[in-house]
Amino acid sequence: SQQGCDPFAQTQRSKLQHRRARINQQINKEMRMRAGAENLFRATSNHKVKETVALELSYVNSNLQLLKEELEELNSSVDVYQNDSESISVPMIPLGLKETKELDLLAPLKDFISEHYGQEGILFEKEIKEFMELRQAMRTPSRNEAGLELLMEYYNQLYFLDSRFFPPNRSLGVFFHWYDSLTGVPSHQRALAFEKGSVLFNIGALHTQIGARQDRASLPGLNQAIDAFQKAAGAFNYLKENFSNAPSLDMSAASLNMLVRLMVAQVQECVFEKMTLLRAQHDFLSRLQLAQEAARVEDVYSLVHQTMTQAHVKDYVPFSWTTMVHVKSEHFKALSHYFAAIALCDCPVASDAELPEQEKAFIQFHVTMPEGPSLRVLLQDPEERRKLGKAHLKKAIMKHEEAMRIHGLCKILRKMDILQEVLSFAHKRSLSKYSEIDHEEDFFETGDAPDIHPKTHQKPEIKSPNFSQVKVTDLFHRLGPLSVFSAKNKWYPARRVHLRRGENGFGFTLRGDSPVLIAGVIPGGCAAEAGLKEGDYIISVNGKDCKWSKHAEVVQLLKSTGEEGVEIIVITLQGSEGPKPVEKKAAAMSSGSGMLKSNKENNRKSLMNSKSASTLLVWSKKSKRSKKSAYGVPFTAVGDNEVMY
Secondary structure, X not given: OOOOOXXXXXXXXXXXXXXXXXXXXXXXXXXXXXXXXXXXXXXXXXXXXXXXXXXXXXXXXXXXXXXXXXHHHHHOOHHHHOOOOOXXXXXXXXXXXXXXXXXXXXXXXXXXXXXXXXXXXXXXXXXXXXXXXXXXXXXXXXXXXXXXXXXXXXXXXXXXXHHHHOOOOOOOOOOEEEEOOOOOOEEEEOOHHHHHHHHHHHHXXXXXXXXXXXXXXXXXXXXXXHHHHHHHHHHHHHHHHHOOOOOOHHHOHHHHHHHXXXXXXXXXXXXXXXXXXXXXXXXXXXXXXXXXXXXXXXXXXXXXXXXXXXHHHHOOOOHHHHHHHHHHHHHHHHHHHHHHHHHHHHOOOOOOOOHHHHHHHHHOOEOOOOOOOOHHHHHHOHHHHHXXXXXXXXXXXXXXXXXXXXXXXXXXXXXXXXXXXXXXXXXXXXXXXXXXXXXXXXXOOOOOOOOEOOOOOOXXXXXOOOHHHOOOOOOOHHHOOOOOOOOOOXXXXXXXXXXXXXXXXXXXXXEOOOXXXXXXXXXXXXXXXXXXXXXXXXXXXXXXXXXXXOHHHHHHHHHOOOOOOEEEEEEEEOOOOOOOOOOHHHXXXXXXXXXXXXXXXXXXXXXXXXXXXXXXXXXXXXOOOOHHHHOOOOOOOOOOOEEEO
């Protein structure tokens, strides 16, 4: 079976997860104290008691604040997740996994099996324990493909748990506890949707950790980082579109929107790094492209920064994240101006043959046209190129300095030498270029260079999770085919029937398989005499379990009976006695979209039991036979797959 990685192996990362777990426990304790104090504060009318409680509350709140700061510092430990390569890559922001409490399902599932399915719960202990082991393992997934598969396997297994044990109108009575990834605040819900959403969040978070640890100095490493961040964006986006009203802030629409944008920006940054690797040639057009790529990165990071500083988001996003994103937007703006200057000052003046192509590229390069001579003159006059280049460098240096100033405001980032190094290297490079092209006899005032038009050669994709890549088998498959034996179906107690064969056979028509359905009963025949009814499912013949049996197998068992007849056990679904309409849900489900828009996982109305039958289509093995709609067919109209016996 799948295993999580050993949470006690003391790597830097697991030390982090440990500290995170410890802080979460402390936060939990403080939250309990706070809740107690708040209740007392509301309940008491005694002035003296009120004062004491208010003091206690402010003490607990400041404690919580400190714990949250410690958690924020952990969330900012980006360098622990970075790779160990020698070359300098700007750090990326990974997310910590949501922690969860252990869950004991043994008693609730055994009770449900005996009460709902009429089988001995104790016979399913092995399956229940296997499910619990899988849940335990997915709490500490390893940071690689195997870890992702483990989370996916558990997520897919939840589909079966949902179908088997979560009826639409009541809850199982167990609570799912998860901690907020950003604030550490605990939440709990009975809705299985909360469990699903939290696992999906962790799939996204694990992708961010995998992306952050790639060696981005090489092309394969960059491509893997791009892939990981695109998949992280896909997981958070899927969560945002399909789960609403999550009880914790990290899964709110505003927060997920911010995370999707952050991932897209990190992809865009990798694309820029990819361009610098691939565009080793130093021609004019390549450098213009780099400047536009850098402007594009600046653009997306500015958007993330705006999103992070919105009123309802800024309170729980780590300050170091907001600062890093701000620093990056200034840094890449500086780079866009630097590469513009390099293109103008370091590349040979355009020949007549090159001019049309260069003019075409340059006409779309700036946001507004630079002042001065026409483009044609500019491109062919070294002095004019130097002037504009100098204006770009002046702007670059201002932006480098701004990036370093903002970086210095955050004590957590100040400890990150890598970022410091990257910023000061870029700053020095622009300064030395400036002094190289600055002439003492320059008497002109250096103008204001227009900004560079953002443009990318590889648009980031938001890659939705592909749940079908991890195949799982229903752990509780012994309960019988899901088409009948599910939490939402109810059936009458099983009936034991003794059946003899008459001259004209048994006197019924059978249809389908797993389980075989009695589609019609001949009035006055043996089956009718024995008490069999249209709509009965045959679940056992002569003591052999037939829930999963094929049509031919059941027929074989029936035919091989002698004079003494045959013992069969049948069940009837409640509500299937008369004609039954085709299930609307199946008709409404569209095959690729996964979840119905209208059926958002966590609608306020059904918060407690929120059970979405259409949760994930990729999982639902659609039954091929038309059994469901055919209860009302009179047996005389024998369908093409019905046979009379």
